[in-house]
Amino acid sequence: MTSCSSLSSFNLHRSTVTNRHVIISSTVKTADGNNNGTSSSSSNIRDEARRNRSTSKNPFSAKYVPFNAPPDSTESYSLDEIIYRSKSGGLLDVEHDIEALRNHDGAYWRQLFDSRIGKTKWPYGSGVWSKKEWVLPQIDDDDIVSAFEGNSNLFWAERFGKEFLGMNDLWVKHCGISHTGSFKDLGMTVLVSQVNRLRKMNLPVVGVGCASTGDTSAALSAYCAAAGIPSIVILPADKISMAQLVQPIANGSFVLSIDTDFDGCMKLIKEITLELPIYLANSLNSLRLEGQKTAAIEILQQFNWEVPDWVIVPGGNLGNIYAFYKGFKMCYELGLVDRMPRLVCAQAANANPLYLHYKAGWKDFKPVKADATFASAIQIGDPVSIDRAVYALKNCDGIVEEATEEELMDAMAQADSTGMFVCPHTGVALTALFKLRNRGVIAPTDRTVVVSTAHGLKFSQAKIDYHSKAIPDMACRFSNPPVEVKADFGAVMDVLKGYLGSKAL
Numbered sequence: 001m002t003s004c005s006s007l008s009s010f011n012l013h014r015s016t017v018t019n020r021h022v023i024i025s026s027t028v029k030t031a032d033g034n035n036n037g038t039s040s041s042s043s044n045i046r047d048e049a050r051r052n053r054s055t056s057k058n059p060f061s062a063k064y065v066p067f068n069a070p071p072d073s074t075e076s077y078s079l080d081e082i083i084y085r086s087k088s089g090g091l092l093d094v095e096h097d098i099e100a101l102r103n104h105d106g107a108y109w110r111q112l113f114d115s116r117i118g119k120t121k122w123p124y125g126s127g128v129w130s131k132k133e134w135v136l137p138q139i140d141d142d143d144i145v146s147a148f149e150g151n152s153n154l155f156w157a158e159r160f161g162k163e164f165l166g167m168n169d170l171w172v173k174h175c176g177i178s179h180t181g182s183f184k185d186l187g188m189t190v191l192v193s194q195v196n197r198l199r200k201m202n203l204p205v206v207g208v209g210c211a212s213t214g215d216t217s218a219a220l221s222a223y224c225a226a227a228g229i230p231s232i233v234i235l236p237a238d239k240i241s242m243a244q245l246v247q248p249i250a251n252g253s254f255v256l257s258i259d260t261d262f263d264g265c266m267k268l269i270k271e272i273t274l275e276l277p278i279y280l281a282n283s284l285n286s287l288r289l290e291g292q293k294t295a296a297i298e299i300l301q302q303f304n305w306e307v308p309d310w311v312i313v314p315g316g317n318l319g320n321i322y323a324f325y326k327g328f329k330m331c332y333e334l335g336l337v338d339r340m341p342r343l344v345c346a347q348a349a350n351a352n353p354l355y356l357h358y359k360a361g362w363k364d365f366k367p368v369k370a371d372a373t374f375a376s377a378i379q380i381g382d383p384v385s386i387d388r389a390v391y392a393l394k395n396c397d398g399i400v401e402e403a404t405e406e407e408l409m410d411a412m413a414q415a416d417s418t419g420m421f422v423c424p425h426t427g428v429a430l431t432a433l434f435k436l437r438n439r440g441v442i443a444p445t446d447r448t449v450v451v452s453t454a455h456g457l458k459f460s461q462a463k464i465d466y467h468s469k470a471i472p473d474m475a476c477r478f479s480n481p482p483v484e485v486k487a488d489f490g491a492v493m494d495v496l497k498g499y500l501g502s503k504a505l
């Protein structure tokens, strides 16, 4: 099973990381050819954004409201407040001034978002900030901390779809091919940017902290390091991959390895952030979801604003399934598209509280004790966003599926055998797809998007175990172990002839 070894093998030194700017070596010229920078010999894209800052009043705004509040609720908070829960202890949501956004029609928004793709203009070169008006409309461009995340590949899974599922319109949204190797970058740019703003306002935020199964911590540490903000990450000892563990270490986070599971770490960070000036970076904090929802908008954009029939998302702490719902819903409400896709949330059978809740007709949610799974980033038994996930799935005729260890590893290996290199969580989502196709719920011609959430390279140990057939009680049907051959021409030729014979056209 994929796991990290003891932290003691690392000699940890915290370092000071200074804020860095991207320097463009050439001088900025005006249309008439004159230099127009305030600095004489060099300029950067932040300076340029500053110079071009609009002087007209910003018509857009957003605030925190209780999640799924009754229509007569007046409770709301500024995004500049440090608050994670409503008065009643429920979740919060970021609510945009929809009427202000509605002053423009769908065609306007489609054109605006499309016009920003593929450029380096600060901050719109990011797939998240290219939708800034829908994300954090009031933040100054100067406060944004971005690695130009998003704009991830939407891969047409031609061979995988055809050979394994008889499908011709299957796509994989590679959210894991990203700055720190997972979709968490999308939310973290938003959260860390807001923290940057709060610190400039002298609000009491000394550091930012999270509990993590590996990906949130990687994203938090990278974005904090880029901005020179201290980060603290709380990890369940021996339950995340080595590649994930080394990310916050390399980025200078203060790393705590704790002898508990993710749910235990989450409980701790919730308590800690109430006591210390550490800002909470987990998706309990609804700011994160504002960034993550842009992946849904991006999918529509990549399909030239046509809506897919199905979108399948692996679920753990369950913020992301709601983020996808919210992204699609905003596009629908604001007239960019004319319908919603159906969402599927896929869980590992070893960590399946949402699946059990769905199967019980959404009655009496009960957290579970999550068992070890190769999809280690979703080994979560008590998801903080359960209410958000249930709301999302109920409102889009959604489905929940589960995948056993063997199913998810086989699905991952099958996808890899067609040229992908996906993580085990994507294997969970692909298993859901197999099951729904086999039951005829998803039709062969349905346009379907599977969301791939992390880079496969973070989980190479799981793949090594699979391809070495080293997993107890697993047939590893699609394993492809290397063939050991003597350093002898004849022996190599024999092996190659046998191989080519088996592949003859």
Ligand SMILES: Cc1ncc(COP(=O)(O)O)c(C=O)c1O
Pocket: 182, 213, 215, 216, 283, 314, 315, 316, 317, 318, 319, 320, 321, 377, 378, 423, 425, 453, 454
């Ligand atoms: C790789 C990966 N996939 C899927 C998920 C599930 O996302 P969520 O917690 O938002 O449900 C996570 C984190 O939980 C993750 O790190």
Ligand SMILES: N[C@@H](CCOP(=O)(O)O)C(=O)O
Pocket: 210, 211, 212, 213, 214, 215, 216, 217, 281, 282, 283, 284, 316, 317, 319, 377, 378
């Ligand atoms: N998979 C996550 C678990 C925490 O999720 P979050 O979205 O609430 O931060 C991780 O990588 O830590």
